[in-house]
Amino acid sequence: MAESSTADFVQPTSFEFDAESNAAIDAVVAKYPPGRQASAVIPLLDLAQRQMQRQTGSAWVPRVAMDTVAKRLSMPPIRVYEVATFYLMFNTRPVGKFHLQLCTTTPCWLRGSDDVVKACHAATGVKHFGETSADGLFTMTEVECLGACVNAPILQVDDDFYEDMDAERTKALIAALRRGERPTPGSTTGRQTSAPEGGATTLTTLEFPASIVATGD
Numbered sequence: 408m409a410e411s412s413t414a415d416f417v418q419p420t421s422f423e424f425d426a427e428s429n430a431a432i433d434a435v436v437a438k439y440p441p442g443r444q445a446s447a448v449i450p451l452l453d454l455a456q457r458q459m460q461r462q463t464g465s466a467w468v469p470r471v472a473m474d475t476v477a478k479r480l481s482m483p484p485i486r487v488y489e490v491a492t493f494y495l496m497f498n499t500r501p502v503g504k505f506h507l508q509l510c511t512t513t514p515c516w517l518r519g520s521d522d523v524v525k526a527c528h529a530a531t532g533v534k535h536f537g538e539t540s541a542d543g544l545f546t547m548t549e550v551e552c553l554g555a556c557v558n559a560p561i562l563q564v565d566d567d568f569y570e571d572m573d574a575e576r577t578k579a580l581i582a583a584l585r586r587g588e589r590p591t592p593g594s595t596t597g598r599q600t601s602a603p604e605g606g607a608t609t610l611t612t613l614e615f616p617a618s619i620v621a622t623g624d
């Protein structure tokens with residue numbers, strides 16, 4: 408793949424969807440009525456980013472991939488650039504092998520996201536948000552609410568949510584990723600989904616309360 412340099416990273420100068428992406432694109436575009444293919448811009452950008460991860464190990468959308476999406480959907484490139492630069496889920500510059508997305512919005516902050524952030528800095532060597540570790544393994548990004556506040560604080564690694572995090576569990580997760588392991592996503596304290604810590608406190612029996620049985624209400 409030919410490449411051209413920018414200030415601090417290299418932009419490829421060509422991009423083509425591979426067979427795996429093309430099969431998915433056909434299915435996505437078919438969901439929209441004729442003439443409305445531009446509605447598929449977000450899924451196509453996502454497919455481009457996933458293909459880059461398969462091919463280069465870094466999940467990002469280079470400018471030429473945006474141009475390829477624009478051509479495929481018969482839309483002006485600027486409209487694709489607008490979408491790609493608006494949504495944080497699209498990386499417009501290379502990221503590390505593991506993309507650590509740290510929620511620091513109020514519920515996560517109240518539940519200790521500062522400790523998770525510090526643990527990530529210490530375990531990866533990344534000094535600031537937006538930077539990648541020297542070994543190319545980890546990029547740290549600060550994100551707004553990930554919609555999983557009930558199990559705050561949340562550390563998202565690529566597509567996976569790790570929940571109920573603290574400093575020790577963050578360091579253990581990063582060590583596991585370094586070893587090539589992928590711990591099971593979800594709550595790291597063992598609770599079932601977002602059930603109360605310590606187990607369920609309601610609906611613990613199939614028996615109806617006596618008062619309901621007596622009145623028939």
Ligand code: FES
Pocket residue numbers: 510511512513514515516551552553554555556559560561
């Ligand atoms: S505030 Fe972190 S997931 Fe909502």
